[in-house]
Amino acid sequence: MVDAARQPLIEVKAFTEVEKVEGFVGNFKVTLREKAKYVRADRCNGCNACSLACPIEVPNYFEMNLSSRKAAYVPMSQSVPLVYNIDMDACIHCYKCVEACGSLQAIDFGMEDKIVEEDIGAIVVATGFGHFDPTPMTEYGYGRFPNVITAMEMERLNNSAGPTRGSLVRPSDNRRPNRLAIINCVGSRDKRYVSSCSNFCCMYAIKNAILLKQAMPDMDISIYYIDIRTPSKGYEEFYDRAREIGVKFIQGRPAEISEDPATHQLFIKSEDITLGRVIEHEYDMVMLNQAAVPQPDQNHMSAVLNVAQSPGGWFMEYHPKLRPMDSPTDGIFFAGACQGPKDIPASVAQGSAAAARASRVLHSDTWQIEPTVAVVWEDRCVSAKGQACGICYRACPYGAINYDKGKAAEVVTAKCHGCGACVGECPHDSITQLHFTDAQVLSQIRTLLAVEPEKKILAFRCQWCSYGGADLAGTSHFEYSSNERGLRVMCSARMDADLIYEAYRLGAGAVLYSGCHPQDCHYITGQVAGAKRAARLEKMFERMGMSPGRFRTEWISAAEGDKYARVINEMQASLDAIPEAELKAEIERLKPEMAKKLTKLNQIPGVGEALTQVDFIVNEMLGKAVNA
Amino acid sequence: MNQPLTESLAERVKAIPGGEMLMMCFSCGTCTSKCMIQEKLEPNYNPRRLIREAVFNFEESAFADETTWLCSACDLCYPACPQKIHISGVITAVKQLAVAQGKQSPYQTARVDEKSCVACGLCVSVCPYQAIALVEKKVPFRGLIPVAAVDPGKCMACGMCSAACRSTSIRLDQEFNDPDIVENLFSWLESEAN
Numbered sequence: 019m020v021d022a023a024r025q026p027l028i029e030v031k032a033f034t035e036v037e038k039v040e041g042f043v044g045n046f047k048v049t050l051r052e053k054a055k056y057v058r059a060d061r062c063n064g065c066n067a068c069s070l071a072c073p074i075e076v077p078n079y080f081e082m083n084l085s086s087r088k089a090a091y092v093p094m095s096q097s098v099p100l101v102y103n104i105d106m107d108a109c110i111h112c113y114k115c116v117e118a119c120g121s122l123q124a125i126d127f128g129m130e131d132k133i134v135e136e137d138i139g140a141i142v143v144a145t146g147f148g149h150f151d152p153t154p155m156t157e158y159g160y161g162r163f164p165n166v167i168t169a170m171e172m173e174r175l176n177n178s179a180g181p182t183r184g185s186l187v188r189p190s191d192n193r194r195p196n197r198l199a200i201i202n203c204v205g206s207r208d209k210r211y212v213s214s215c216s217n218f219c220c221m222y223a224i225k226n227a228i229l230l231k232q233a234m235p236d237m238d239i240s241i242y243y244i245d246i247r248t249p250s251k252g253y254e255e256f257y258d259r260a261r262e263i264g265v266k267f268i269q270g271r272p273a274e275i276s277e278d279p280a281t282h283q284l285f286i287k288s289e290d291i292t293l294g295r296v297i298e299h300e301y302d303m304v305m306l307n308q309a310a311v312p313q314p315d316q317n318h319m320s321a322v323l324n325v326a327q328s329p330g331g332w333f334m335e336y337h338p339k340l341r342p343m344d345s346p347t348d349g350i351f352f353a354g355a356c357q358g359p360k361d362i363p364a365s366v367a368q369g370s371a372a373a374a375r376a377s378r379v380l381h382s383d384t385w386q387i388e389p390t391v392a393v394v395w396e397d398r399c400v401s402a403k404g405q406a407c408g409i410c411y412r413a414c415p416y417g418a419i420n421y422d423k424g425k426a427a428e429v430v431t432a433k434c435h436g437c438g439a440c441v442g443e444c445p446h447d448s449i450t451q452l453h454f455t456d457a458q459v460l461s462q463i464r465t466l467l468a469v470e471p472e473k474k475i476l477a478f479r480c481q482w483c484s485y486g487g488a489d490l491a492g493t494s495h496f497e498y499s500s501n502e503r504g505l506r507v508m509c510s511a512r513m514d515a516d517l518i519y520e521a522y523r524l525g526a527g528a529v530l531y532s533g534c535h536p537q538d539c540h541y542i543t544g545q546v547a548g549a550k551r552a553a554r555l556e557k558m559f560e561r562m563g564m565s566p567g568r569f570r571t572e573w574i575s576a577a578e579g580d581k582y583a584r585v586i587n588e589m590q591a592s593l594d595a596i597p598e599a600e601l602k603a604e605i606e607r608l609k610p611e612m613a614k615k616l617t618k619l620n621q622i623p624g625v626g627e628a629l630t631q632v633d634f635i636v637n638e639m640l641g642k643a644v645n646a
Numbered sequence: 647m648n649q650p651l652t653e654s655l656a657e658r659v660k661a662i663p664g665g666e667m668l669m670m671c672f673s674c675g676t677c678t679s680k681c682m683i684q685e686k687l688e689p690n691y692n693p694r695r696l697i698r699e700a701v702f703n704f705e706e707s708a709f710a711d712e713t714t715w716l717c718s719a720c721d722l723c724y725p726a727c728p729q730k731i732h733i734s735g736v737i738t739a740v741k742q743l744a745v746a747q748g749k750q751s752p753y754q755t756a757r758v759d760e761k762s763c764v765a766c767g768l769c770v771s772v773c774p775y776q777a778i779a780l781v782e783k784k785v786p787f788r789g790l791i792p793v794a795a796v797d798p799g800k801c802m803a804c805g806m807c808s809a810a811c812r813s814t815s816i817r818l819d820q821e822f823n824d825p826d827i828v829e830n831l832f833s834w835l836e837s838e839a840n
Contacts, residue, residue, distance in 0.1 A: 157726065203674075203728070207672075207728060208728035209728060209729055209730040210725075210728065210730065244672060244673075244674045245672075269675075270674065270675040270679070271674035271675055271676045271728065272676075272679065273675075273676045273677075273678075273679035273680040273726055274679070274680065287679050288675060288676075288679045289675030289676075289678040289679045289692070289694065290675075291673060291674075291675050291694070294692060294695060295689075296678055296679045296684055296685070296689075
């Protein structure tokens with residue numbers, strides 16, 4: 019951190035909040051709130067005189083409230099930049115600090131928050147993680163029993179700069195504990211609180227055990243665990259070392275900690291899995307290795323940066339394996355645990371990768387984006403004719419569309435990611451998506467349904483998930499009905515209702531509307547728009563009297579090849595259940611109703627022409643096939 | 647071991663409502679260390695072990711396990727389970743399968759004295775495990791009459807029926823019948839008085 023502060027090309031803005039992020043890759047406008055420290059950074063020399071003079075003491079949050087600090091303070095001695103700060107919530111305005119500061123005149127009670135706007139090329143988010151508060155787990159008595167502490171409290175107690183200058187004492191009587199227990203998976207791997215594994219706590223428990231054992235070899239340390247996970251290089255050796263120096267490992271998740279109220283000794287009851295017996299051991303002190311959770315303001319940051327969150331609340335990466343450091347928004351990158359719990363080596367690696375990705379942005383004059391961006395037909399946009407609309411503007415998950423009444427909607431191409439949500443939503447068909455224009459998709463539908471359409475299952479698949487699922491079903495040799503005809507669009511949000519109507523108008527037997535699971539969507543909220551539309555269509559078709567099973571909505575991930583095959587087979591079965599004559603009659607009955615909804619289809623630029631050509635090609639090919 | 651997977655004990659337990667979550671257990675042992683029966687009554691009682699036995703198809707030992715028969719479905723373990731498995735549901739499912747195979751609880755269950763039962767139905771209404779039903783039965787010297795019948799697969803021997811019965815026709819054997827309890831009570835009172 020000190021190195022970063024010394025580097026002339028790096029500006030450290032401490033005590034500053036991001037208020038607003040606008041613009042797009044290479045051209046972000048970021049509004050920052052530089053909070054008032056009431057101490058002038060250009061004058062303060064970090065001499066500590068104000069802090070010594072200050073009469074107010076409040077709990078020190080940096081020390082996990084285990085010690086106190088003054089109202090004029092720095093969180094820790096290595097703070098960068100070393101500029102003092104006056105906590106106005108605690109300050110009583112005695113101005114003793116002003117006196118102590120003397121001729122430096124660094125303290126300025128008239129200071130106010132400053133709003134600054136900066137031009138930024140790329141953003142790296144490294145906001146870290148928060149800690150699970152074990153208070154709701156009443157069985158472990160955190161908060162009730164003074165000698166039950168959290169991992170972060172242990173971190174401060176065991177730190178040579180901490181409140182006890184590095185000597186480990188138990189909070190009830192300030193005596194050194196002789197028997198210490200560390201409980202792993204407190205809150206994590208627990209479906210009641212945090213269902214995921216927090217990744218680094220096993221190693222953290224072992225590290226603490228080794229550190230303490232080295233300092234106090236006579237200390238009895240036990241680690242309670244469900245599984246010990248030491249997957250990286252050198253980790254298993256570290257685990258071995260802990261065993262060598264006498265750390266005890268007990269497999270079994272403690273059910274309860276009880277306390278002797280007189281001595282504050284603690285008793286842990288757990289089943290020793292290897293013994294198959296319930297055991298109770300006595301300890302002087304217990305450390306709860308609590309789960310890693312997203313920062314408390316992660317939701318707020320997610321809204322400010324317009325990046326999605328994965329299940330569990332972490333920031334969602336572009337691709338979990340191939341692009342873990344990229345956010346779905348170009349020019350915003352992730353480093354470290356804000357994207358998911360990870361240890362120091364992984365965070366450093368991701369940080370370096372994010373920096374490299376960001377410098378790629380900073381060093382380019384041009385930026386390549388996906389070619390599937392949206393384009394507005396300005397002459398067709400009703401907003402240009404003075405109508406209030408803005409549907410595309412509201413549909414865009416990236417805020418890439420500018421909408422003003424009286425002007426045609428405008429797509430900011432650099433921000434567009436090509437999901438097609440705007441295209442799917444626009445009721446006037448006045449916006450389209452390159453490479454997935456209405457003409458192109460309709461041509462595909464027409465080709466796929468050219469022969470015996472009543473026997474076909476037309477499957478709309480999204481590029482990222484259900485298409486991958488169908489692929490996997492193929493490569494895994496999961497058999498599914500050969501009547502399935504797949505069609506790829508970028509996102510379920512692009513699956514325009516018109517496309518579905520057209521499929522039924524052409525006499526399709528069944529239509530599958532498939533995409534990602536909501537948490538997997540590659541376009542932030544694209545799937546949500548798709549799901550809403552699918553639900554609407556489902557209801558409408560039911561009212562029209564369509565047989566159940568002819569329209570189906572399924573969310574299938576790229577890993578669910580078995581599910582894709584199963585869904586298609588089920589659809590085939592429900593299609594087979596309808597007698598052929600009845601099915602044909604139903605299709606014929608619904609055709610005019612579908613056609614009624616599609617009267618404007620041919621007015622879409624390019625559609626009429628494309629369909630004429632498709633018909634010509636299909637007829638030619640079918641003719642040849644029949645002749646051969 | 648050669649039987650098809652669908653007929654394995656685990657699959658049969660999963661098919662019974664309550665037993666679905668069986669395979670989610672990662673053997674942390676929280677249920678065992680939370681259990682009051684384990685602590686107060688039977689040290690060998692172990693729900694985690696029973697789940698393992700069911701998962702790995704050790705049918706005989708699962709059906710003979712104390713855990714199968716002693717669980718009172720108090721559900722102390724349920725809110726403690728990090729995998730949210732309804733453990734007493736799984737145990738009840740194993741027990742149902744054991745009963746279906748004709749296995750009987752090695753522990754006592756409530757017993758009806760058919761000579762005096764008047765089929766008032768009080769016991770049926772108080773039983774928390776719905777283990778008692780009124781059935782038509784041919785009773786010696788009384789002919790075909792309705793009497794209470796206890797399902798040993800469901801009875802947990804709590805004694806609610808015995809306490810509710812007005813004709814003392816349903817009771818637990820051994821030390822938990824009325825005279826034994828009264829005797830114990832008096833001996834305890836005497837020892838307190840001295």
